[in-house]
Amino acid sequence: MAATRGRGAVAQAFPVPSVPVSAPPGLPAARAPCRLLFYAPPSVCEGWGYIEMKEADMPVDGPHGSLNSSRQSNPKLRYGIPRYRVMLVREGRAIPAVDTIQTSEGAARLLRPLFAALDREQFLICGLDAKHGLIGTNVVSTGSLTLAIVHPREVFKPLILMNAGAWLCAHNHPSGDITPSPEDRVLTKRLREAADLFGIPLLDHLILAEDRYYSFADQGWPGA
Secondary structure, three states: OOOOOOOOOOOOOOOOOOOOOOOOOOOOOOOOOOOEOOOOOOOOOOOOOOEOOOHHHOOEEEOOEEOOOOOOOOOEOOOOOOOOOOOOOOOOOOOOOOOEOOOHHHHHHHHHHHHOOOOOOEEEEEEEOOOOEEEEEEEEEEOOOOOOOOOHHHHHHHHHHHOOOEEEEEEEOOOOOOOOOHHHHHHHHHHHHHHHHHOOOEEEEEEEOOOOEEEOOOOOOOOO
16 A cells, blocks of 8 residues: 655555455346455545545445445535625514604603513614614513513614614513613613714613603713
């Protein structure tokens, strides 16, 4: 057996004794024993992929050609970079409001119906255009009675797809108490910082109850 050296070298086949192989159904019996040839796998890797040949894929020669040609496949694995398309899909045929959102009261009046009859916390974002006209809303998280987990990654994904020029966010307190929790203040501060980084300013964060609301912007963004 020849030795392999260098990057382009490939191991040569080595001889093995002849092994009798019975003929497949429908073919005449072989007049001479078949030769079963085994090939050493190539020692060269291409990129991050590799070349691999299983024993079942190795050719078995017979008097009428290869006996396992139907099982053989191209042993070379081809790799490529997958491509993705990201798109925003509108749910329903609702027509966005024509009026722009200029105050926290107007925002609360517009968003409160989206929280009607909810028995757990829900956090949503509202994308606005450059003139603060409504583009649409997206529910980022639905949690439990007292908690909804929110991450900036899921917050800004729909805003970027909406091509939003500004935005506001809101969540509800099923208990009816609109006092912001320490977690609400920390989240608001984090979202404001991320909004400045993305260049999509956060106009307000509202906490909604059945007939009341709390506006971080109206209160001077305390703790945020």
